[in-house]
Amino acid sequence: MVTAPTPSLSLAERYLRTIKRSLLNDFYIELEGVLHYLQLCRRQGSEPDVAVLHDIAGKRPDILSHLSAARDDGNLTHWPSGDGAPYDPRTLSEQSHTMIGRKRLDHLHACLDTILDQAIPGDLIETGVWRGGATIFMRAHLAAHGVKDRRVWVADSFVGLPEPSVSQDAGLQLSRQHYPFLAVDEARVRGLFERYDLLDDQVRFLPGWFRDTLPDAPITELALLRLDGDLYESTMDALLALYDKVAPGGFVVADDYGAVPACRQAVDDFRAERGIATPLETIDWTGVAWRKDVEAAPAVCGMIRGNGGRNSGFTVIRRPPPPLDQCRFYHTADLPEGTIPGDWDLRPNVNAYLGGVPLEGRSVLEIGPASGFLSFHMERSGASVTAVEPSMERLWDAFPLHGFDMDAWRSDFLGNITQVRNSFWYLHHRYRSTVRLIETVPESIPEAVGDFDIGLLGAILLHVRSPFSILESVAARVRDTMIVTELYDIGLGELPVMRLIPWREAPGIDTWWSFSPNFFIRSLECLGFPHAELSVHHQIQGDRLIPMFTIVARR
Known part of the structure; x- marks a missing residue:
């Protein structure tokens, strides 16, 4: 029996739901469950059960339930271990194209809908993209609604996170040397855009450290600024370079606010320095967002760092x-x-x-x-x-x-x-x-x-x-x-x-x-x-x- 699609959903919305489920690896979560099961067997020194490999959903529903819950929250997939320390096989088992989880992905979807509905002008950017999932969804949303006059900016070092260089990041070792899993090169991200048939002239890559690439990026105006750089320095570099380009009514999203204290401090420091009183919206356990006041326009656009804050620009x-x-x-x-x-x-x-x-x-x-x-x-x-x-x-x-x-x-x-x-x-x-x-x-x-x-x-x-x-x-x-x-x-x-x-x-x-x-x-x-x-x-x-x-x- 063939079930007709839900009539209340447009073709565009059904397409975007499919894109989200693919980015989250919902379609093949059983394979990811098998990988986790193999890693747990290896950790415990036991032989895998062939029956479990053939029917992970039926034999080990606890594994799939655990993975699904973590995927909803965009959280780490920890497992208990004998020594009391949580075991995280993610670096060997992660198959999704985004780490932001379903709740933050749904929030991104809602932001993009609002941007189109309210005609908030500007492009879309994520600073720190990992495998590119959030930016892939941004481009998919533009494609679904036939939007031709906006770009998606994909900003990342593509060699992992930098070594800590400011006091606020002291002890936060997330560089390629310590977490090679976080270093995804540009060719792989481009390849994923191509796999979704979404790599075109509306996608622009900004490879390099944010302090070098963002201040001079050829971006005039932004409707959405998504921060996912983890570190204080990376978060602050992105805010200093790009916040004044966010249009009134545009969205600023900080992915790591709850997960990384250094990111939280950068966001709080920046908001305090600018006198931003708009309350933060809690998305989930780590993500927060706020909208730039529609009535309050930015005082400076394109501020040049190191010149004492002299006004050097304008805002459209x-x-x-x-x-x-x-x-x-x-x-x-x-x-x-x-x-x-x-x-x-x-x-x-x-x-x-x-x-x-x-x-x-x-x-x-x-x-x-x-x-x-x-x-x-x-x-x-x-x-x-x-x-x-x-x-x-x-x-x-x-x-x-x-x-x-x-x-x-x-x-x-x-x-x-x-x-x-x-x-x-x-x-x-x-x-x-x-x-x-x-x-x-x-x-x-x-x-x-x-x-x-x-x-x-x-x-x-x-x-x-x-x-x-x-x-x-x-x-x-x-x-x-x-x-x-x-x-x-x-x-x-x-x-x-x-x-x-x-x-x-x-x-x-x-x-x-x-x-x-x-x-x-x-x-x-x-x-x-x-x-x-x-x-x-x-x-x-x-x-x-x-x-x-x-x-x-x-x-």
């Missing part, structure tokens, strides 16, 4: 669409079902706001997109747009007015800016936009962000402590044209000046400056953009027309 941000009721629209936006009103309506005169600069086929670096009206308008006009925001930890500057309740203001501002950023992602998804949003320090945009044809600073410099620093930072990344738009204060006249706005009788702290047009004309000339054009226009804020000016300066 992608977020799932938020509910409409959690959005606040800074700019009015049009959608097929109607118009969403915002604080500013730039639609009637957007070309004047942008100085009439042609956008077709141009690349644009925009600072401070707010709800993204200009970002999406420029994209529809044929530009490729990269928008820059500071991290939520840094935000924009507030004027340090003495006696002002800064804590209350920041709390209110944080809520407002979160809803404004939500509106960007709401529109980004509705428009099916490809605008790239990055978080970095606007005053020191790194070279790795790239160079652009156009730099846009739209009414943002009046809100910052050091406007010239941001102007200089953007100019350094722009090949051709700078566009600067600000509120027009006609009272400043013709001098290249800016006026400080806050004072005790008018305690506004989110706006620092008003500028004369010639301040930017002179500044941009000094920065290598000597050919400037000035235009004056009006934009709609609420029910008022606000005078503004735009400077277009070219190299």
